[in-house]
Amino acid sequence: MVSREFEIRVPPGKIRERLDVFLTHHVENATRTKVQQAIEQGCVLVDGKTVRSSYKISPGELIHITLPKPAAPDVIAENIPLEILFEDEHLLIVNKPAGMVTHPAYSNYTGTLVNALLYHCNNRLSGFNDPKRPGIVHRLDKDTSGLMVVAKDDPTHAFLAQQFSRRTIDREYWAIVWGRFTERGTTSGIIEAALGRSKSDRKKISVSESGKSAVTEYEVLEEFDYLSLVRLRLRTGRTHQIRVHLHHIGHPVFGDPTYGGRRIAWGGAEKKKKEEVHHLLKLISRQALHAKTIGFIHPGTRQKLTFDSQLPEDMSEVLDLLRKQ
16 A cells, blocks of 8 residues: 655644644645554654654654555546536537536545546546546646646647647636735736745645746736736646745735635725625635636647636626625
8 A cells, every 4th residue: 555654844833732633734635533543553753753642743843644545446437517618529628617626536536527527428538647537637726617628538638738748728817816916016927936835734835945936927907995806827837826826925816715815815904894805705615716718729630729718606796796896
């Protein structure tokens, strides 16, 4: 059985809490039961020593944890409705809803986009990469909605993957973010900040000098009292790139529970405005981020294809209320 190993440095200022509780919140796909079993088996070391689950961690301590990685079950086809914008013998364009995981992984082996695609395509999808991810050339976060291109055969997959690698795929995202960019003296720009897995929380990505290069272009489309609608283009495709980059420059994606998007991000807000914000946050339970447009060269015809989608209902409802206010 394959194991996963992590090293976590307890961050400065961290309040003391039980080791098993801390690891459950800081190790990806780790349940408290699994963490406790690992501690009992001596697979968790704090500064090189074995401890109990009830041990209270302190800032600066280095925790090393080894967790077994269970074998994934076979991926099954499921009759799940899909919104398909285009389909031919080579590929299809799917508008993925927020809340749907792209491909099976730990704790999400069913109900994913791949399960739905296998049913729709009668199991005819590319196997170019991981057999657990048939047809998947690129991915979107679970709670990011929008357009994805899916390959039905290996030559198509390879041709599309090459375009992603060469960064010739056109990808445009729209997001509702905190703050007004005109107060920064600009309505467009480029965010360049390397990204890597957070050392203090393995479930997060953070800006890191030792991370991989990441570049995002942005342009403000509309501004409101305390939020803005922005268009974004990716020059690279790192995990959580847009969300982390926008948080890094002080404009987290509205509603994002992981990167500061559910906290009021401006000071001195009067009570009325705070009530408005809480109402808007009730309308959207995820990050207000949508992959709106995708463009690429078709592997069969060698013609440029571009597809566009409408904003999902939750983002549209937030924008409608902002415009009225």
